[in-house]
Amino acid sequence: MDEVKKVSRKKLVVAKGVAALALASVIAQPAMAQFRLIPAPKPTPAASQPARAPQTQTPTARPPQTQTPAVQVPKPTLAPPQVLTPAPMVAPVQMVPLPVLSGKQIAELRQMLTDAGLSQGLRRMTSTVSLPTDSEGMARAALDYARAVHSGRLDASDFINDWGLRPAAFDPLPGFADAVKRDRIAAWVRALPPPYAGYDGLEKGLVAYRAILTSGGWPKLAPGPDLAKGATGARVKALRKRLAAEDKQVSASGDAFDQALQDAVLRAQRRYGLRPTGVVSTGTLAALNVPVEARVRQIMANMERWRWLPQQLPAKRIQVNIAAAVMTVFEGDSPIASMKAVTGRPGNETPMLQSRIHSIVLNPPWNVPSGIAAKELWPKGEAYLKAHGYRIIGTGPDRRLQQESGSRSALGRFKFDFDNPYAVYLHDTPVQSGFNSYSRLDSHGCVRLEKPGPLAELLLKNDPEWQPEAIAAQLEGTKTVRVRLADADQVAVYLLYWTAFAGPDGTMNFRDDPYNWDKLLAEKIEARAAVSAATAS
Numbered sequence: 001m002d003e004v005k006k007v008s009r010k011k012l013v014v015a016k017g018v019a020a021l022a023l024a025s026v027i028a029q030p031a032m033a034q035f036r037l038i039p040a041p042k043p044t045p046a047a048s049q050p051a052r053a054p055q056t057q058t059p060t061a062r063p064p065q066t067q068t069p070a071v072q073v074p075k076p077t078l079a080p081p082q083v084l085t086p087a088p089m090v091a092p093v094q095m096v097p098l099p100v101l102s103g104k105q106i107a108e109l110r111q112m113l114t115d116a117g118l119s120q121g122l123r124r125m126t127s128t129v130s131l132p133t134d135s136e137g138m139a140r141a142a143l144d145y146a147r148a149v150h151s152g153r154l155d156a157s158d159f160i161n162d163w164g165l166r167p168a169a170f171d172p173l174p175g176f177a178d179a180v181k182r183d184r185i186a187a188w189v190r191a192l193p194p195p196y197a198g199y200d201g202l203e204k205g206l207v208a209y210r211a212i213l214t215s216g217g218w219p220k221l222a223p224g225p226d227l228a229k230g231a232t233g234a235r236v237k238a239l240r241k242r243l244a245a246e247d248k249q250v251s252a253s254g255d256a257f258d259q260a261l262q263d264a265v266l267r268a269q270r271r272y273g274l275r276p277t278g279v280v281s282t283g284t285l286a287a288l289n290v291p292v293e294a295r296v297r298q299i300m301a302n303m304e305r306w307r308w309l310p311q312q313l314p315a316k317r318i319q320v321n322i323a324a325a326v327m328t329v330f331e332g333d334s335p336i337a338s339m340k341a342v343t344g345r346p347g348n349e350t351p352m353l354q355s356r357i358h359s360i361v362l363n364p365p366w367n368v369p370s371g372i373a374a375k376e377l378w379p380k381g382e383a384y385l386k387a388h389g390y391r392i393i394g395t396g397p398d399r400r401l402q403q404e405s406g407s408r409s410a411l412g413r414f415k416f417d418f419d420n421p422y423a424v425y426l427h428d429t430p431v432q433s434g435f436n437s438y439s440r441l442d443s444h445g446c447v448r449l450e451k452p453g454p455l456a457e458l459l460l461k462n463d464p465e466w467q468p469e470a471i472a473a474q475l476e477g478t479k480t481v482r483v484r485l486a487d488a489d490q491v492a493v494y495l496l497y498w499t500a501f502a503g504p505d506g507t508m509n510f511r512d513d514p515y516n517w518d519k520l521l522a523e524k525i526e527a528r529a530a531v532s533a534a535t536a537s
Contacts, residue, residue, distance in 0.1 A: 096173045099180035101135040112189050113145050120149050121206050121300040146172035150192045152307040158524045164353035165308040197333050199306040201502025206299045217292040218245035227280040231257040273511045275438045301518040302500040317492040322350045323499045323511045325440035340435045342448040349515050350445050355418035357491045360456050362474050362481045364415040366403040373401045406478035413475050414452040418493050428452040441514050462489050
């Protein structure tokens with residue numbers, strides 16, 4: 001449940017003094033064992049190869065390439081938590097003249113932009129590319145590409161209110177001019193995309209799914225009774241071919257639903273965020289029948305949202321994937337723990353945003369938003385309200401409802417506060433049954449956590465007054481206490497919308513687009529491209 005109905009809508013920074021070793025040791029304690037710990041991936045030969053160099057400080061999970069100092073990009077910073085006004089989309093104009101390209105540089109840049117525009121998901125495979133042949137035209141095309149791949153293709157006016165993330169100001173001209181002067185254009189181009197493993201995974205996934213598309217895609221499965229182990233026939237044969245398109249472990253021949261095929265179905269269900277039953281029923285069939293073209297567009301939309309994030313994320317942070325309803329604790333660019341969450345249902349969307357958790361409220365009361373009260377509670381009458389711990393504050397049109405703290409509070413025993421204009425937060429819940437579902441978009445916009453206690457202990461580990469024993473003692477009663485985190489212990493929190501992402505082994509995972517934000521983003525990109533084309537003509 002959520003404290004305030006959304007009005008205006010819009011990676012855990014444990015402070016610099018909290019070392020990674022300290023964080024890991026806390027999670028290893030019994031209380032922390034309630035987290036689902038994510039083991040570090042085993043090293044592979046590919047891991048020793050240098051990754052693409054970012055333009056600012058490289059996250060720990062990605063070794064940088066050697067890069068000329070001339071390729072410089074302003075280092076974006078996170079806005080202070082009390083100031084959540086988005087950064088301007090356009091960087092201040094700098095007095096740097098447009099560089100003059102040599103004939104060789106023009107030819108090389110034309111090829112680089114043609115290849116990069118496709119590999120970075122900025123255009124479809126079927127779209128044609130028409131690039132200038134003169135120095136000025138190619139220079140301007142390079143700058144347009146740099147802005148698109150670094151900061152995205154939307155104008156500030158294209159962002160809806162719930163998209164509370166904005167790319168930082170970015171002027172590519174100074175870095176480009178220096179790269180031209182030093183003949184380091186290729187290094188400049190490589191350094192432009194987001195410097196994160198999450199983006200890299202999507203880039204590789206885009207290649208893989210475009211290859212599937214080029215080879216003819218996959219067949220649409222016919223409806224019918226559920227398919228399970230032991231089944232045979234034409235529908236099982238079609239299922240094998242469909243699964244083999246994405247899963248190279250599957251044999252495309254045969255018409256028997258054996259143990260190997262059941263294992264393949266389980267893998268597919270996990271890729272799509274479905275309950276892993278091993279049975280192909282309606283939900284699994286629908287996910288398998290999403291065309292490969294749609295999966296490609298889904299990957300491209302998520303690559304675009306990565307461009308809205310800062311080029312340097314906090315080393316330790318909390319991320320919530322709204323679409324998957326999962327909260328993850330990150331250290332560097334690697335997840336170390338996660339738990340299930342419940343996020344906003346369509347119509348009560350959880351906004352995308354970034355902020356910092358500054359306080360934890362123990363035994364929080366619930367101040368019911370007026371909209372929720374009017375629609376869901378007032379009609380039930382005062383007897384119901386009293387029986388469920390609500391009290392009426394005020395009279396007349398200004399009256400409001402507050403649910404008392406304690407075991408019945410819709411916020412449970414923990415509330416994690418961070419500044420934002422949407423009045424959303426992370427919180428506990430007395431109703432744990434919602435976490436058993438694989439579709440967990442059921443809140444009014446706030447984020448319910450499956451295991452808030454271990455998270456609270458983690459954030460308060462450096463506060464001698466609020467060690468686990470003190471927290472447990474406070475929760476034995478119902479008195480409300482707000483614990484302000486020390487500045488050094490306040491943690492960055494990101495609410496993000498990922499409907500496509502690569503797993504630790506590189507396998508692509510997909511989720512539904514419950515808010516239709518992938519589709520809306522694609523429409524806005526196309527509309528912005530049309531405006532730009534009309535302006536240039």
